[in-house]
Amino acid sequence: MNVALAKTDMKTDTSRALSEAFANVRERLPGTGSVAEVRQRALESFEQQGLPHRRVEDWKYTDLRTSMREVLPLAAAPDEAAASRAASILKSTAVKGARQLVLVDGVYAPQLSNLGKLEKGLAIRTLRDALETGGEAVRDQLLSSKQSTDPMVSLNTAMMTDGVVIEVSEGAELAQPIQIIHIASGAVPAAMFTRSLLRVGNKAKVTLIESFVAADGAKSYQAHDALVVSVGSHARLDHVRLMEDARDAFNVSTAFVTVGAHSHFNTFNLTAGGQLSRYQAFIKFAGEHARVETNGVNLLNGTQHGDTTLFLDHAVPNGASREVFRAVLDDRGHSVFQGRIIVRPDAQKTDAKMMTRALLLSDEAEADNKPELEIFADDVTCGHGATTGALDQSLLFYLRARGLPEKEAQALLIEAFVGEAIESIVDDNLRDIAVGAARRWLAARG
Amino acid sequence: MTALLEVKNLQVRVEEREILHGLTLTVNPGEVHAIMGPNGSGKSTLSHVIAGKAGYEVTGGEVLYKGEDLLEMAPNERAAKGVFLAFQYPVEIPGVATMNFLHTALNAQRKARGEKEILTPDFLKKVREVAKSLNIPQDMLKRGVNVGFSGGEKKRNEILQMALFEPALCILDEMDSGLDIDALRVAADGVNALRSKDRAMVVITHYQRLLNYIVPDVVHVMSKGRVVKSGGKELALELEKSGYAQFDDAA
Ligand SMILES: Nc1ncnc2c1ncn2[C@@H]1O[C@H](COP(=O)(O)OP(=O)(O)OP(=O)(O)O)[C@@H](O)[C@H]1O
Ligand SMILES: [Mg+2]
Numbered sequence: 001m002n003v004a005l006a007k008t009d010m011k012t013d014t015s016r017a018l019s020e021a022f023a024n025v026r027e028r029l030p031g032t033g034s035v036a037e038v039r040q041r042a043l044e045s046f047e048q049q050g051l052p053h054r055r056v057e058d059w060k061y062t063d064l065r066t067s068m069r070e071v072l073p074l075a076a077a078p079d080e081a082a083a084s085r086a087a088s089i090l091k092s093t094a095v096k097g098a099r100q101l102v103l104v105d106g107v108y109a110p111q112l113s114n115l116g117k118l119e120k121g122l123a124i125r126t127l128r129d130a131l132e133t134g135g136e137a138v139r140d141q142l143l144s145s146k147q148s149t150d151p152m153v154s155l156n157t158a159m160m161t162d163g164v165v166i167e168v169s170e171g172a173e174l175a176q177p178i179q180i181i182h183i184a185s186g187a188v189p190a191a192m193f194t195r196s197l198l199r200v201g202n203k204a205k206v207t208l209i210e211s212f213v214a215a216d217g218a219k220s221y222q223a224h225d226a227l228v229v230s231v232g233s234h235a236r237l238d239h240v241r242l243m244e245d246a247r248d249a250f251n252v253s254t255a256f257v258t259v260g261a262h263s264h265f266n267t268f269n270l271t272a273g274g275q276l277s278r279y280q281a282f283i284k285f286a287g288e289h290a291r292v293e294t295n296g297v298n299l300l301n302g303t304q305h306g307d308t309t310l311f312l313d314h315a316v317p318n319g320a321s322r323e324v325f326r327a328v329l330d331d332r333g334h335s336v337f338q339g340r341i342i343v344r345p346d347a348q349k350t351d352a353k354m355m356t357r358a359l360l361l362s363d364e365a366e367a368d369n370k371p372e373l374e375i376f377a378d379d380v381t382c383g384h385g386a387t388t389g390a391l392d393q394s395l396l397f398y399l400r401a402r403g404l405p406e407k408e409a410q411a412l413l414i415e416a417f418v419g420e421a422i423e424s425i426v427d428d429n430l431r432d433i434a435v436g437a438a439r440r441w442l443a444a445r446g
Numbered sequence: 447m448t449a450l451l452e453v454k455n456l457q458v459r460v461e462e463r464e465i466l467h468g469l470t471l472t473v474n475p476g477e478v479h480a481i482m483g484p485n486g487s488g489k490s491t492l493s494h495v496i497a498g499k500a501g502y503e504v505t506g507g508e509v510l511y512k513g514e515d516l517l518e519m520a521p522n523e524r525a526a527k528g529v530f531l532a533f534q535y536p537v538e539i540p541g542v543a544t545m546n547f548l549h550t551a552l553n554a555q556r557k558a559r560g561e562k563e564i565l566t567p568d569f570l571k572k573v574r575e576v577a578k579s580l581n582i583p584q585d586m587l588k589r590g591v592n593v594g595f596s597g598g599e600k601k602r603n604e605i606l607q608m609a610l611f612e613p614a615l616c617i618l619d620e621m622d623s624g625l626d627i628d629a630l631r632v633a634a635d636g637v638n639a640l641r642s643k644d645r646a647m648v649v650i651t652h653y654q655r656l657l658n659y660i661v662p663d664v665v666h667v668m669s670k671g672r673v674v675k676s677g678g679k680e681l682a683l684e685l686e687k688s689g690y691a692q693f694d695d696a697a
Contacts, residue, residue, distance in 0.1 A: 393500065398537045399547075401497045402607065403525035403555035412550065416541025416590075 014064075015050040017071035019043065021191075022158055025074050029161060031131035031139075038143045042157035049151040058150070061336040061368045062278050062307040068250065072222050074161070075105035075190035082185035085215035087112060089183055093213050095433060098179040101164045105185050106192025106223075108162050121172025121204065127163035127195055138165060141228060142197050145256055148282070152252050156226045159193035163225075170201035170232070177207035177429070182225065184246065186218025195226040202232035202260070207427060208239045212253075212273065214246035220275075221246070225253040233260035233287050237267075238427040242437045245273035247302065252278045261287025266426045268434055269296040271306040272441045278307040285312075285319040285347070292321045295424045297434075299441040300333030300365075307336035314347040317377075323354035326421040328414050329365035330445070339384065340372040347377050354384040359391065359417050361410070411442045448513045450475050450615055450646045451496070457506035458488075458495055458671075465491045467671040468507065473615070476643040480657055480682060481650045483668030484690045489650045490534050492668075493619045497531040498524050511615065525551075526558035528614030532604035532621050534650075539591035544603070547591050548573060548610060555611060576609045580636050581629070597624030605636045616640070617648045622656040634659030654686040669693045 022043050029039065051068055052059035078086065086104045090112055094100050101124065102112040108126040115124060130138050142165070145153050164180060180196060200206050212223060223245065231237045245251050251274045259265050269279055283292055298306040312321050327335035339354045358367030371384040391413055399409035418438050425431040451473040458466040465488050473479050481489055495502050496509060498521035509516040516524060539547070553563045564572075577587060582602055592600050601621055608616055618637065622630055637647065637660050649660055657665070657679060665681040666673045667690070674693045675681065 392537075394537050395539050397499050397521065398533070398539065399551070400521040401499075401525055401531055401533075402547075402551040403522050403558065403611070404551055405522050405554065405558075406520075408550065408554060409522075412542050412547070413539070416539070419541045 012051060012065050014068050014071055015047070018155060019047055021071055021074060025159070029159070030128040035131050035139065035143070038146055039158045042146060042154040045149070046151050046154040046158060049154075052151050058309065058338070060370070061338075062276075062305065064152075067276050067305070072189045072191040074159070075107070075192045075221070077107050078104040078109060078185055082187065083109060083111060085185045085187075086183040089213050089215045090181065093181055093211050095177065095179050095209055098177040098209060100179050100181055102181045102183060103162060103164070103194055104183050105190060106161050106194045108164060119172065119174055119176060121169040121201070122174060123167040125165050127160065127165055127197075130165040130197070134165070138167070138197065141199070141230065142195065144228060145226060145254070148256070150254070150280070152224070152278075153226065153254050156193055156195060156224050156254065159224065160195040160226070161193050163194045163196035165197045167199045168201055168204045168206050171203045172201065173205035174207065177209055179209040179211060182210070182212045182223060184214040184218045184221045184223065184249065186214055186221055186246070189219045189221055191222040191224065193224045195228070198227070198229045200229070200231045200235045200237050203234045204232060205236045206238070207430065208237065209430070209433065210239075210241040212243045212245045212251060214249060218246045218249075220248040220250070222250040223253070225251070227253070227255045229255065229257040231257065231259045231263045231265050234262045235260065236264045238430055239265070239267040240425065240430045240433055241267070241269045241279070242433070243269070243271045243273050243277060243279065244437065244440070245277070247273065247275060247304070249274045250276050253280070255279075255281040257281065257283045258286045259283065259290040259292060262289045263287065263291075265290070265292045267292075267294050268422070268425050268430070269308060270299070270434060270437050271297070271308060272299040272437065274304065274306065276305045278309065280309040280311070282311045283313065285314050285316050288316050288318040290319050292319070293424050293426075294321070295324045295421045297325070297418045297421050297438065298327040298335040298337070299418070299438065300327070300335055301330035301445065303332050305334045305336075307338070309336070309338040310340065312341045312352065314341065314343045314350045314352060317346060317348045317350065319347065320351040321353070322424065323356075324421045324424050325356040326418050327358040327367050328361065328418060329358065329367055330361040332362070332364045334366045336368045338370040338372070341374070341382065341384075343375045343377050343380050343382065345376040348379045350377060350380040350382065352380070352382045356386045357417070357420070358388040359414065360388060361391065407446060411445070414442060415439070447474065449473060449510070450512060451648070452510040453492070453507070454510070455507035456492075456495070456504065456509060458491060459503040459505055460491065460501065464505070465671055466495075469672055471666065471673055473646045473648060475614075475646055477664065478641065478647045478649065478660060478662045480662040480665045481648060481668055482652065482665065482682065482685055487668045488671040489668055490619055493531050493617045493650065496529065496617060497521060522554065523558065525611070525613075526555045530608050530611060530613035530616050532601070532608055532616070532618045534619040534623070536592050536600040536604055538593045538595070540593050542591050544587045544589060544591050545573070548607065551607075552610060573610065576606055579639070580606055580609070581632050582606055598626060598629050601625055602629065602633060605633050609636055609640060612640070614645055615648070616645065617650070619650045620652065621649070622651055622653060630656065631659060654682045657682050667693060
C-alpha cells in the first residue's frame with residue numbers, strides 16, 4: 001500500500017458518518033458561543049484523526065476502524081414508554097441508600113432521579129443546564145478535555161448531549177453515596193453522548209457509583225461517556241463503576257481525574273457488559289502526598305472485547321499509586337489492559353505499583369497486557385507485574401472432591417481471583433456492590 | 447451384603463507408566479482397613495483413583511461403590527454419594543474463606559442427594575461443635591482454605607471436613623503425618639467417633655502407632671502396585687519388626 005492510498009484510506013465510512021451526524025444535530029446540542037466553538041474544534045480534531053485504529057499506539061488492541069461498523073442515530077429524548085422500560089431496570093440497579101441520578105438514552109430523567117433534600121454543600125444540575133447557563137469555571141472544567149488529543153474524547157466533546165454536574169463544596173462530607181445510572185431504554189438502536197462533572201472541594205468526602213445498564217431487550221446501542229473529576233486537597237473520593245451494558249452494546253468511556261494534595265482517590269471499575277468496550281482513565285497528580293488506588297476487573301465471555309486503559313500521571317513529588325487489575329475470560333472473550341505510569345522529572349519519592357493478572361477459562365480467550373513505566377525522576381519506587389494463566393487443576397479437584405460441581409468449583413476460584421482486585425476497595429458498601437456484580441456475572445455463566 | 451468398596455484387579459497408568467498392576471481390595475460397611483506399604487508403592491494413587499482425580503488412566507479392572515461403577519462418576523458425584531478422601535497433601539486455596547467453602551460444599555452434597563440446604567445458623571452451630579471436638583480454633587476457620595496452616599493444621603482440617611460431611615467411605619491418606627502426639631490422639635478420637643456399622647474407613651499409614659488409636663479390622667500390605675498380603679491387626683506389628691523387604695519377591 002502506498003502513502004497516498006493510506007491517506008485516502010484514513011477516513012472510513014463510519015468516521016464520515018459521525019461527522020454528518022454532528023452536522024445534523026449541532027443545532028440541538030446545548031451551549032452556544034464558546035461552547036459551540038469548542039465543539040466545532042473538537043469535531044475537526046476528530047475528523048483529522050478519524051476513528052482510532054491499531055496503528056495508534058494507545059488503541060493498539062482496540063481497533064475501532066474495523067470494529068465500529070456503523071453509526072447509530074443520536075438517541076431521541078426518552079418518551080413515556082422509554083421511561084417506563086428504564087424504570088423497571090432501575091429497580092434492580094439502584095443501590096439502596098444512594099442518591100440516584102438517572103440518564104435515560106443519554107438524557108437526564110428527572111422523574112427517575114432524586115434531587116430532593118440535598119445535603120449541605122451539595123449542588124447538582126444537568127450538563128445541558130451547565131453548558132447553557134453555568135458559570136465560566138464549571139464550563140471550563142467541563143471542556144478541559146480539549147487538551148486531550150484522543151479522538152474519541154474529541155468526538156464526545158463535540159457531541160455531548162447531557163449528563164450531571166455535581167459540586168461538593170469545601171469540607172462537605174456527604175453521608176449519602178451518589179449513583180449515576182446510565183440506562184439504555186433501547187427500542188431502537190441509537191447512540192448517546194454523555195458527560196458528567198464531579199467537583200470534590202477541599203476536605204470534602206464523596207462516594208460515587210456509576211452504573212451502565214440496559215432495559216430488557218434493548219437493541220444494540222452505542223454509549224459514549226466522559227466523566228471529569230477534580231478531587232480537592234485533603235479530600236476523599238471513593239468511586240465504583242459497574243459496566244453491565246447489554247451484550248451487543250458498544251461503550252467507550254473516559255474519566256479525567258485530577259487529585260489534589262493529601263487527597264485520597266479509591267476507584268474500581270468492573271466491565272462485564274457490552275460487545276465492545278473501552279474504559280480509559282487519565283489520572284493526574286496535581287498536589288503532593290496524594291494517594292490513588294485504581295482497581296479493576298474485566299469479566300468477559302462470548303465474543304466480548306473489553307479494554308481498560310489507565311494512565312497515571314505523577315506530575316508532582318510524593319504521590320502514591322496502586323493498580324490492581326484482574327481479567328477473567330471465557331469462550332472467545334478478549335481483554336485488554338494497558339497501564340501507563342509516567343513519573344515526571346520533579347516527581348521524586350513517587351511510589352507507583354501495578355499488577356495485572358488474567359485468568360483464561362478457554363483456549364480461545366485472549367488477554368493482552370501492556371504495562372508501561374516512563375520514569376524521569378531518580379528517587380522513586382516503581383514496579384509492575386503481569387501474569388496470565390488458567391485455573392489450577394489441583395485446586396479444582398480438591399473442591400470437586402468435596403462435592404462442588406465443576407461450574408461451582410470454578411465460580412469459587414474465580415471469585416477468589418477477582419477478589420484480589422475487589423479487596424482493595426476501601427469502602428465496605430462499595431466492596432459489597434462490586435462483589436455483587438461479580439456474582440451476577442458468575443451466576444449468568446451458569 | 448453388598449460390599450461398600452470393591453476394587454477388582456485394578457490396573458492404572460500415569461503418564462504411560464503402570465502404577466497399579468491388578469489391585470484387589472474389598473471393604474465392607476463397619477470395617478476399618480489399614481493399608482501399609484513402602485514409599486511409591488501406589489497407596490496415594492489408589493486413593494486418587496477412588497476420589498476421581500484426572501490424569502489416571504484405568505487400563506483394567508473395576509471399582510464398585512455400593513455395587514455401582516465408581517469410575518463412571520464425576521468427583522463431586524462420588525463425594526455426594528459418601529466417598530471422602532482426606533488428602534495426604536491438602537492444597538491451599540487463597541481467597542476462599544474456609545467457612546464459605548465448608549458451607550458451599552456441604553450444601554452442594556445435600557443438593558445432589560435431593561436433601562434440603564442447611565441453614566446458616568444450623569451450619570455454624572455444627573461446625574463449631576465439630577471444630578471444638580477436634581481442638582480446632584475458630585480463627586483457623588476464618589482464614590482461606592488451608593492458607594498458612596501448618597502441616598498438622600491442614601490434616602486436622604481434613605478430619606473436620608470428614609466429620610462435617612459424614613461420608614460412608616472414608617479414605618485417610620497418611621492423616622498421621624505431620625501431627626504431634628496430642629493432635630494425633632485428638633484426630634484419632636475424631637475418626638473413632640465416626641466409626642459405625644454403616645461406615646467404613648481405609649487408613650493409609652506408615653506407622654503402626656496410629657493403629658493403636660484407630661484399631662483396624664484388616665491390615666493390607668501394598669507393594670509395587672498390588673496388595674501382597676492381608677491379615678489382622680497383628681500384621682502391622684510384624685511389619686514394624688521386619689520391614690517390607692520380605693515382600694520384594696512377592697511383588
Ligand atoms: N503424576 C505422576 N506422574 C508420574 N509418576 C507418578 C505420578 N503420580 C504418582 N507417580 C508415581 O507412582 C508411584 C506411586 O506413587 P504414590 O504417590 O501412589 O505412592 P505412595 O504409596 O502413596 O507413596 P508415599 O508412601 O510416599 O506416599 C510413584 O513411583 C510415583 O512416582
Ligand atoms: Mg502417598
